[in-house]
Amino acid sequence: MxxxxxxxxxxxxxxxxxxxxxxxxxxxxxxxxxxxxxxxxxxxxxxxxxxxxxxxxxxxxxxxxxxxxxxxxxxxxxxxxxxDAPLHARFALSESSLERYARSVRDDEGRDRWRGLYQVGYTEKIPGGARFMVTSLTMNWKSYGFAYIPDRVPGPDEGWYEHFKGPWYIWTDGP
Structure with a gap:
């Protein structure tokens, strides 16, 4: 052929x-x-x-x-x-590693380390979970990451969160 x-x-x-x-x-x-x-x-x-x-x-x-x-x-x-298949596929392949990390995180621990298929930057323990950046400054001058909050829904005064799946949220440092 x-x-x-x-x-x-x-x-x-x-x-x-x-x-x-x-x-x-x-x-x-x-x-x-x-x-x-x-x-x-x-x-x-x-x-x-x-x-x-x-x-x-x-x-x-x-x-x-x-x-x-x-x-x-x-x-x-x-x-x-x-x-949105690439985001969901990469997250699915990384979810167990990210969840293990989120459950054991302390403030700003493990900066710039790979967790699953994501390089995790800034990390912060928050009430009921953790959040961490996986992208640095983007075209809209924000950084994005994931937040793991299994026991509650984050309030509007806590920052910008968009529900992703299960206990996971996409988090950004501004609206």
Missing amino acids: RLIRSPLALLFTGATGLASLLTLFEVSTPGLSYWALALALYWLALAMTWSVLLARRTGRRTWPPWMFVPLLLVLGTMLLVTV
């Missing part, structure tokens, strides 16, 4: 696959980092290249089969991002 035969096809498909992987990694943490800007420019360059490749095909009856592979990668990535 000669699905991807030309070097240009292989290069473009590989570049699209890399963009997809980087995008899935970027959205697997709460909040978007500054890397998302570079990633957006990368996607823009890929879209422009795709347009040029399509323009070269104008007037021909068929597209080469390899042109559908990058299209499928883009559509698959868009679907996964839309349903």
Whole structure:
């Protein structure tokens, strides 16, 4: 089968696959980092290249089969991002480690250590649980993390919390 035969096809498909992987990694943490800007420019360059490749095909009856592979990668990535699958998958793979850590945490203990698939930064013991940052400064000038609060719902005067799942909340240092 000669699905991807030309070097240009292989290069473009590989570049699209890399963009997809980087995008899935970027959205697997709460909040978007500054890397998302570079990633957006990368996607823009890929879209422009795709347009040029399509323009070269104008007037021909068929597209080469390899042109559908990058299209499928883009559509698959868009679907996964839309349903928040990367964040939920990475969290699910890390949840037991994060929970063990949250149950045993003391203030600012274990800074910048890996817990599951997340690098945990600032850590704080709070009434009934713990909270810790997993992203540094993002595009909206905030840091995001998770809060583990199994016995109660955090009040509005305690900071900004969004329920994630079970006893877990996404926490940010500002509204």
